[in-house]
Amino acid sequence: MPLLKGGKPVNDPWVHVADEVAIPATGAVIVGLKRWRRERESLLKRGHPVGVRLKSNHTAGDVADDLDHLGVIALAFPVFTDGRAYSNARRLRERHGYQGEVRAIGNVLADQYLFMQRCGFDAFEVREGDGEKGWDKATGMISVFYQPAADDQQSVASLRHRD
C-alpha cells in the first residue's frame, strides 16, 4: 500500500509482520501488540527497528512504557467510522510525548486525512491510487481550527487573543 508522509508518497522502510509469520533477521518490522508483549526481549535483542500495531480496542496506555523502543506505532481504523484511533493518537502525542511515527492503517480515506493529521498522525497507508493530489486537497480545504489538538495549528481562541 502506498505510504504518505509529509503529504507525499514515500518508500516504506517498515514491514508489517503478521502474527504467525517468522520475524526476519534484519530490517524494520511492525508487529501486533500481543506479539510485542510475548517476544519483547527477543525483538529488542534483535537490534533492528521495531514498531507495534494497535487494534482499535487497544489503547495508548498499552504501549506507554515502551515508547522509547518503538520507532512507529500503527493505529488501525478497521472501518473509517471507528474513531478510537483518533483519541489514541492524541494520547500518544500529548500525554505520553511520543516523538516517533504515528501511522494510520486500515480504512484510511482522504476525507479523514485532516482529522488524522490534527490528532498527531504523520504517516498514512492509503489505497492504491490515493496519492498526493488527494492529500493536498483534503488537508487544504479547511484553515480554521476552533480547538487545540495534537498538531501545531493555532486555535481560534488563541488567534483572537494574541497579546
Next chain:
Amino acid sequence: MTEEEQVALKIFTANRLSDGIVVFLCGDGSWTEAPDASGVIGSTDMETRMKAVADAAEEAAIVVGPYPIEVSNEGGDVRPLSLRESIRAYGPTTHPEFAKQSAVANKGY
C-alpha cells in the same frame, strides 16, 4: 398453479441519487417516478435479473439503495401494498398537494 402465479408481485424501488426522489425500475432498465407495469416482477428469475439491473444502477451512481417491494397490478395500474411504500410513492398524507403529480392522478391511499 404456475410458478409465476405463486410469487407475490414485486417491483424494485430506490431513491434517485441526484435529487433523492423515489423512483421505480422499469422493464427496460430505466427509472420512473410512477411504478410502471413493465417493471412488475412475477417470477424469481425476473427478480434476479432486475436485481442485477438495480445494483448496476447503484454502482453507476444513478440510484441509492434499491430494494424490492410488493405491489398489486390491476390491469396496468401498479400500486404498492404497504402504507409505508404508498407514502413513498405518493407523498405525505399530510400534504396531498405535494403528492407527486406524475404518480398520482386520482390515486389515494
Next chain:
Amino acid sequence: MYRYDELDQRLVDERVEQFRDQVARRLAGEITEDEFKPLRLMNGLYLQLHAYMLRIGIPYGMLTSTQLRTLAEISRKYDRGYGHFTTRQCLQLNWPKLEETPDILAQLAKVQMHAIQTSGNSFRNVTADQYAGAAADEIEDSRIWAEIIRQWSTLHPEFSFLPRKFKIAVTGSPHDRAAVRFHDIGIVLHKAPDGEIGFEILIGGGLGRTPMIGQTLRKFLPKKHLLSYLEAMLRIYNLMGRRDNKYKARIKILVFELGIDELQKLIEDEWNEIKDGPLALPQAEIDRITEQFAAPPFQAPAPASPGTQVRKLDNPAFDDWVRVNVAEHKQPGYAIVNLSLKGLGRVPGDLTAAEMDSVADLSDQFSFGELRVTHEQNLVFAHVLEADLLPLWQSLSSLELTTPNLNMISDIICCPGLDYCSLANARSIPVAGRISTRFQDLKRQHDIGELRLKISGCINACGHHHAGHIGILGVDRSGEEYYQITLGGDAGENASIGKVIGPAFSSDDVIDAVETIVATYLEIREPGETFLASYRRIGEKPFKERLYPEPNHAAA
C-alpha cells in the same frame, strides 16, 4: 446574538466548498454511498422516505430576522415553500436535491448559518433555554456557554467518529426549559454561596429505545474548566462507548454498564491530565462572547405600567393570550411572547415561507429583530414591550399564530413520523391533528390546564414521547398503525420517564383513549392540581382501569 467574526465566517465558507467537492465526487461515482453517507450526515443531509432531508442548525434556537428571511427564501427556491422546526431547535427541509445542497449551504453561510454536524456520529446542535437573556429566574445566560461549546465541538478532529450521536443542552435557570436531563451531557448553571457561577455537569440522559435521566457527574465545575472537562468526557466515551451495537452505543449505556462512580473516576483521571492545558478558557474569550449576548437597548418602563394593566377586559381573546402565551421578563415593562405554531389545522412545528417573512418583519418591529425556536416546536419573541402586546397580538392574530394553548393539550410535540421519516413505524402528524380537533374548545383546554402531550412515530422518540405527561408512540402491528400510550413523563428539573399504560390502541381508538385519560384526570384531581401532579399523586391505576375495563363477568 452571536455575530461571526472573520474566522467563523471563513470556516463556514470553507466547509461549503469542501462539501461541494464531496458532492461532485459522489455524483461522479468517485466515492461510494458508504463512504459518502457520514460526510453528508455531517452536513445535515439525510436520505429520507421521499427525498433528501436537510437539517439546518439553529444554534441554541437563536435566529435574526435576516436569517429567518433567508430560510424563507431557501424554502421557496429549493424546497416546497415551508420548513419544519424540530425538537432540537433546528429547521428541516424535506425535498432538497443533493446537487443543489452546496448552493443551499452557500446561501446559508452568507447569513452566518450552516448545517454542520446536525447529523452524524458527532456533536449535534447545542440547545439551550429559549428564554435565555430574558427569563426572570435566570442565573446566567445559557447561550454564552452554548456558543462556546458550539465552537469547540465544530469539526473536532478527535470526536468526529464517535460511537453514536452526541447531544448537549444548557440551562441557565433552575426551571429547566431545555430538557437537559434527557441529553448525553446536560449543563446547569449554578451560583455558589460565595457568588461564583459554575456548572453542574449531568451525564447519560436520553430518550429513544432506552430512556434514562442524566445523573450528576460533577456538582460544581468552575467556568474556565468547562471545555477541558467536556474533552475528558468525550475522550472516555470515544474510547469506551460500544461500537458493536448501534442501539447500545450512546453514553447513557456506558453510564449504565460501568456505573457512574467508575465512569467518573475514568473521566476525572483523564481530566487531571489535561485541565491545565490549552483548553483552559481565556477570560478574554469568555468576555468577548458574553458581550455578544448583552441585553438589547431596553427602554425604561413608562411610569406606571405593571403587567396587569396590559389586560383589556373587553378583549377576552387578548386576555387569554396574555395569560397563557406571555411570560414574565426580568426587565420591568417587558414581556416574553410565545408564538404558537400549534393552531387548529397546523402541522406542529411547520411554518410556510410567507409566514416566515411575516414573523421576521414582526420581530424587527417588536423584538429587536431576533426570535428563538423552542424544543417544543414553537417560536419566542423574547423582548416585547408590554405596551406593544396588543398591537403584536393583532398582527399575529391575522397570521393565526396566537392560539392561546402554550403547554395545553393541543400544544403537541410531534415528530414528522411515517409521512416523512424512513425510520417511522406509524404516522404521527394526523394523530396530533385529530387530538387537536377533538380538544379544540379553548375553554375546555384551559380548564384541563397544563398537559404536555408528545407523539413519536417510532421508538427513536424524536417526538419526546417518553417525556410527555401523555406520551404516544406509534408502532407497527402487522402492517397496521397502532399507538402505545405512556403517562407521567416530564422533561423539566423533576424529570421523569413515562410509564406504558397498557396494550396499544388502534388508530381509530387512540383519540378516545386520550379523551378517557383526560376525563379520568378531571374526575380525580384536587383543586389546582395539574395533570402531572394528579398522576404523580394517584398513580396509573384509575387511568388503567378506565382505559382497559375488565370484561363483564356476567356476559355469556
